Amino acid sequence: MVKTARETPSPSALLPLNQPQPLRVEAPDGWPVAVHVPRTARHQTSSAVTSVEDIWRVEEEWWRDAPIARTYFEVLLDTGRRMTLFFDHASTSWYWQRHA
């Protein structure tokens, strides 16, 4: 049987990539000072933020019920590692965004 062009793809047809990962961030006054970076599935190490290299804000889909509002921070840790974090204003949680 020939498939119709209007057939909707199955939910497994597309798998999301680069999904943000929840992260524990110490941020008094909304400014990140330390990040608990996951080392393994169970363990994490705490690293201090030495500098915030960049900040930007993304507001999207404000016409929807769940608009997107994020504040991104590109930070440099005391280990020398560079990470992109964001604070999600909708869920009031911190996330780690890879390949930003």
Added chain:
Amino acid sequence: MQFACLLIDQLPVKSEVQRTPALAGRPVIIAHGAGSRRVVLDASLHALGVQPGMPLSEALSQCKGAVLVEPDSVHYRDVFDHALDAIEALGADVEEEDLGHATVQLTGLELLHGGEQQLIDDLIAAIPRFLAPRIGVGSSKFVASVAAHQAKPGRAYRAPSDLQLFLDSLPVELLPVPWQTIAKLHGFGLRNLGQLARMPIGALQAQFGREGKLLGELARGIDRRPLTPRRHQETVTASLAFADPVATIGIVLTAVESLLALVFAQDSMRGRFARVCTLDGLVFRAPAWHRRMVFKESLGDRTKAFSVVRHALENTPPPGPLEELRLTLSSITGEGGRQESLFRDVRREENLKEALRQLRARLGGQPPIYHVREVEPWSRLPERRQALVPFSP
């Protein structure tokens, strides 16, 4: 219509003695099965009181000095196949009934061989002398088979023209029916074919169903069963004997690789593909090992074939140290070859397609292989820019 029945008694023992002449004249017992449930497969005439099917412990107590030999069913099969091939080379149709038992159609071949007697002589001469076959000649498959039981080893016996008289006194055990039916016949007091022939066929049918009609007719010398010639299958084989028994899987795999190289290099495999690969191994102090592998598709390349065989052997290695290994390719197709692209990128794509197809066949569905595709590359949200899409080249 004339038929000849070829009967080779003690084929396993005869094959072993022919292979190891030191066994000649000694009591030999070939046992199969495992542990305490081992039973006698075959025994030489010198092993007095030992019968096939007897528990091994009982057989050894009956015949204390017997030489115990592990069965090599592949070798026995080979010996019998060679005998049947030799008969077919005479131009005859051959139906294999069992290991050591076959029926040959004689009608139509007498003129080719200068008469029926000469044909029977040629038949005996075609079979290796050490097998000492008994040949029975009769007007049907069953009559020929009964006549073979009356023949002496290496000789032929022709069933007399008065069939009823010939069959009357012979035991019902000669009928080609399961032992349960024979036991049931004994239960009714029917011990020879004459008693059975005097029974009305209707009564036999009432008791034995469809088999009853066959029993009644065979006992009267009527056999309507046609001869079904055996089917020929082209095979390519190579074998290797190890100086010492090999137990390491690495060495076995190296042997398999070189055997595959040998079979694929043979002229009969040039530009052709095989679907089945069989490994037969002679295991040190254990029964022979047999492994059959069916490829997902016909393979004409030893590297691909080796990858399948290696995978199978790594999962289930041989049961013990191997003394000899034989590799056979069968179900050989006449496929002429496969058109491959001259360009490397296209070839890589084709290889990828092939790997996916094999995976799909193995997993029975879409394999978990994806490729990254740009979905909304302009999005400010990084997780929306790309997605994983099932890979389908």
